[in-house]
Amino acid sequence: MTEILIQNAVKRFGKFVAIDDVSLTVQEREFLVLLGPSGCGKTTLLRAIAGLGMLDSGRVVIDGRDVTYLPPRERGISMVFQNYAIFPHMTVFDNIAFGLKMKKTPKPQLTERVQNAAKLLHIESMLERYPSQMSGGQRQRIAVARAIAVESPIILMDEPLSNLDALLRLEMRAELKTLLSKLGVTTVYVTHDQIEAMSMGDRIAVMRAGKILQLDQPTRVYDHPVSQFVGGFIGTPPMNFLHGQVQKNGAGYRVKLGDYHLKPPADLEAALTAWDGKSVLVGIRAEAMEPTKSPSPDAVQVNVDVVEMLGAQNLLTARIGDDTIKVSTSPDFQVAVGDAIWLRFPENKVRYMNPEDGQVLNAPSLEKVLA
Amino acid sequence: MRPSLPHFHCPYLQPQAFQLAFTREGQSLSLRAEALPDASVTGTLPLQTEVRVIDRQQLDEVLPNGATRPVFWYYVSGTDANGATVEGWVNQRSLFIENRRTSETARVTGGEAVREWTFDHLNRMLADFRFGTAVSTTLLLMVLIVPAQFVLAIIMALVLQSQIRGSGLFLYIYAIPLGISDLVAGILWFAIFTQRGFLNSLLVSAEIIELPFIFIQADHMAWMIAIIVLAEIWRATSIVMVIVVSGLQAIPRDYLEAGEVFGASLWQRLRHIILPLLKPSLQVALILRTILAFQVFAVVIAITGGDIMTVLSNETFRWYDPARFNNPSVAAVYAGFIMLISLAISLFYMRAVRSQEEAVKA
Amino acid sequence: MSTEALPNIPAVSPKEPMWDAQRRRALIGVRLRRAGVYAVAITIAVWVLLPIWLIATMAFSTPQDVRAFPKALFPNPISLDSINFFLNADGIIRATGNSIFVALLAVVLSTLLAVPAGYAIARYMFPGRDAVRLVMLSVRAFPIVVLAVPLAVIFLQLGLFDQPFTLALMHTALTLPTTVLVISSVFASVPFEFEEAAQVFGCTPLQAFARVVLPLALPGIAASAILTFVLSWNEVFAAILLTLSNRTLPAHILYNLDKSSDPFKFAAAFVMLVPSLIFIFFIRRYLFNMWGQINK
């Protein structure tokens, strides 16, 4: 059964369209991450699921029930707010118990559930304290405890880790992921931190300007971005984009990159006919290239401009034609600025995109999917 | 910053008020050691005391134009306020004496003002038959007005916060009474409730009653109270509304949304989130409104005329008014009384709030 | 976990027949709730506006219509007779002049005092700063009735009684605490960096204040000046105690209330009300800033 279903959601603030015809399915017990740059409408979409702020058109279905116009408390959801929204005038206990109290849960059951939630988040010793006496990390735990104490099947989280310092964020990330999968709840998780998205999500919805660009498993989003934007947004360093030219090569096509030729995979041949003689974008991840220090016939020669030694990898910057390219190598790959190296582009790691709109050339068209 | 008690901090004004309230300005006659205006004083006699004339002396008094005229001084003996016999010289001007040269007795008719501490003015206030009704009416008005204002102000604030269209217009409308004086508010509601007013026009036109009902008259105390309460709620709720709205704006939206998400109904959100977080603002507004409630004045006069019904500040004015009692001292006692009672109530609020907080902490 | 979920497929309209019914039901609830809010909002607005409408009706009716019974809800015919009658009554012009004089003087005095004081409180940490704030809050809550009687007597002794400027002093004293706090909050909202920048580019501190801070703070200062004007224009208790032959408008009206006819009273109320309506309109945006700051 589908847990959350959003159809053609539109939300405007005045003339500004914050959510632009978004459709989305979140499956039961799935961990879905909404990822995108600031202002792209992640929070707005999450709030539409929660029932905070009504959609202008479209439909939200939760657990088989159209809840588009229902208030939050009738939707069977709970939520962790970005700034936690822990009530300052209540003890930790009362904060965690808040949702249960509002539902008039009997006292013994309430205490038990609060205790359980507190135990899961290791804050059972602080129940009598006030939030003002707590650190950011502890408050975050209270917020999560409050959200799981109500035992609703869906938890919505809006950048719950963004107010924590880097180390704590790393720690909480793993903890939260374990906890949520143990509870078996459906989670929609908003973040603009792509590492968080990659490491936590079962699927990632990459958003931009109110639209979902790609909704996929993290590895697919990483390896097969549907557009230049997605490839550039995800991964550090971002995907490299080079300008190549499509040329006829016998029966098929090849893409010219400087004085080097890439061989596109066979299933792209059909798409490339329209691009004969034109320029396309060639996308490749920094770590997908195979650098060597000696010439190789199927590799392109570049000169190293910058060497950054980052510990786990060496990041080289070089030029191909007019384009800059970043190459990630193992730390053992010792080169100096000015050295010539040779890069091999594995056929299955290269993506070809339309330089005008940034879309990949063989993207399944929407009509085909809908059909 | 917690609002702290306001009233102690006005050192330069209180002495004058208390002086007014306590100093007797009665007159009595000073008896002098010699027949001279600047001779040392040996005793005093209250006015109207009968005295024996023991000796007399004729002196010449020099007038401003240089001429002289005869003036008698008498050595008199009489009984002072404590029952002791005092003797001394006094000027003829201070006595009523039948024959300046021969009479053996006289009566004290003039004297000088003496200043002494007294509870006369306090007693006069307490003994005044309007004092009791002034206190009870003022308190009754306060008890009726203040809670209603808070309920209405919170409703107004919630409506304004609910993001309806035109909330800017509603805000202006709700804030209008802020700029309206109590006098004008009183006249407005007088226009509605007076015998030939709008309410009676409506009731008679709709044939609900045949003759206009006289709401404002001495034996319809309940009606007059009700009208004043309406007028004051109408006029002074705005200021509470402004305080509540600005307090409400200071509450992060997150808290209210968290309340919604975790299943709180509007009432539960009000009860468990809004009111507790609004407490500091409400406290300021409560103290302010209570103090102002003791000063309700022009509304009462505009609606009732101030004679058939009275409140403390009206009494203050009546005692002060040169055209009526012309007694600033009793007026000052009233003023001091108003100050003490508003102080006491503010203290009570603070205590109540604090003990509640301690109960929460404990 | 549904790891084998189909990638990147937007949810295509599966549609259950009951969804539309659920949606309609919920929408009715939403609409009802919103209609309820509007109903409450409009009811309160009517409650506020109705008395004002009625008094305006009276003010624009002929004196005969004002005395008539039953009264109409609209002036018919519209006439300025009642207002003229009020304005031409004995002493009204003079009392209005006094009121304006007192209010303007109070505005000037309290602004002149409050701008430096508010600036100091907003910008400088000096010993006793909190105490100053506290004392000012206290004076604000000090009952005017308590202040008026002794002041009247002091003015009487000093020979200053019955002079409008002493009343202006009294009103200044009454409004000063509020004005100082409001203006200090206005200054506090102008970033100090602006001034520092001006000084870096060669202004003296005074120039920096006059050229950079003051223009930014002017609307707020104007709002608090208007508030002072309204308070002084409306204040009646101190006015009636401190003046005798030089009454301000409210004091004059109140003192003669029992001798006044209804057309006089209602026209008086309307005339007194109009400036307040206009002024509140101009400062409505600032009301919350003012109180938000003062509450802290």
Ligand SMILES: Nc1ncnc2c1ncn2[C@@H]1O[C@H](COP(=O)(O)OP(=O)(O)OP(=O)(O)O)[C@@H](O)[C@H]1O
């Ligand atoms: N209440 C509102 N009124 C007007 N515009 C709004 C409102 N809320 C959001 N917006 C606009 O809608 C857009 C999307 O906002 P949203 O908060 O959803 O972004 P976001 O993706 O969550 O960004 P961030 O990562 O910064 O939180 C933004 O451009 C924002 O300016």
Ligand SMILES: [Mg+2]
């Ligand atoms: Mg956001």
